[in-house]
Amino acid sequence: MADTPPPKLALLVSDTEAADEGGQALRARYDFVPVRDADIVVALGGDGFLLQVLHEALSASDPKPMFGMNRGTVGFLMNEFEPEDLHGRIAAARGFGLHPLMMTAITVGGETIISPAINEVSLLRETRQTAKIEIAIDGQVRMEELISDGILVATPAGSTAYNLSANGPILPLQSDLLALTPISPFRPRRWRGALLPQASVIEFRVLEARKRPVSAVADQREVRDVDTVRIVTDKSIRLELLFDPGYALDDRIVLEQFAS
Structure with missing residues (x-):
């Protein structure tokens, strides 16, 4: 042979x-x-x-x-x-x-941008004012108002990148989890984030979006002035x-x- x-x-x-x-x-x-x-x-x-x-x-x-x-x-x-x-x-x-994350961001002007992320999707304040963000998981609001510099969703492969710098957890590769990690949270001050099933649908709504502008970053692609951001894992x-x-x-x- x-x-x-x-x-x-x-x-x-x-x-x-x-x-x-x-x-x-x-x-x-x-x-x-x-x-x-x-x-x-x-x-x-x-x-x-x-x-x-x-x-x-x-x-x-x-x-x-x-x-x-x-x-x-x-x-x-x-x-x-x-x-x-x-x-x-x-x-x-x-x-x-x-399996990459898929971010769907809608800006305050009504534009819809879809972008994949292999490491993480981050929401970041654009000005000196803190961001105010509502967090919903699978259609249910879990936090009515997070006041912080931002928040991120990290995959297991990306959990040792920006997520780790923000004091988020390191995820084993076989965990089928996502890390939801606040960035410099002010209120709730002691909230350290959450571990979510990889199948979760994560939705952020920016409160006072025009007064407190927030950008969304899918790995290296930035979308400015977002109003809502939806994140899912693309198993396809x-x-x-x-x-x-x-x-x-x-x-x-x-x-x-x-x-x-």
Whole structure:
């Protein structure tokens, strides 16, 4: 029986010196094809670059699994960079499926903007005045008025990003949860947020929206002067990240919870 050929790989490289050097090292060892012809995409860069590549994959009819290698700063979503035995590493890698959030924002002017988010959707005050936000979950108002700098909804993959900086919880990948985290809350002062099922429908209504303007940010896309924001998990879209078995993302999440 003939050996099964290795998967065809595409290579995407961030526009940095470190990533470019890594790309040259890989191209000297392996053959790469265009993304449309590939079975797996290898991404070199940092977490921000991988997020950009994942967003580009959202528009594809058949998003390819992605194996990231860190040539950035933190690289929380990336494997270690090592040019040797790339095919062997990919063959042994574990896959993790991502379902993006889908944000529907309606502005005070009546415009509707729909945008996906892989890490989080954030509502942020635009001026020195605090935001006032009503929170409804699955059609039921759970908080009539949150007074704060804002609030965010984070996926498990995004829970170690802005959510963690805002003192939100780290979510294990298998949890099927979303983190609802206030940003500098003033009232209720001691409210730390909530853990919600991934299937939840989360709705925010900005109170006094013209006097206290609020923007909504889906990962890197900002919508100014929002009136209402609705957030759901889009289960129809699945993106797959591949991780080395000894250093997978869920292992990093556990380690992060014990970091000083």
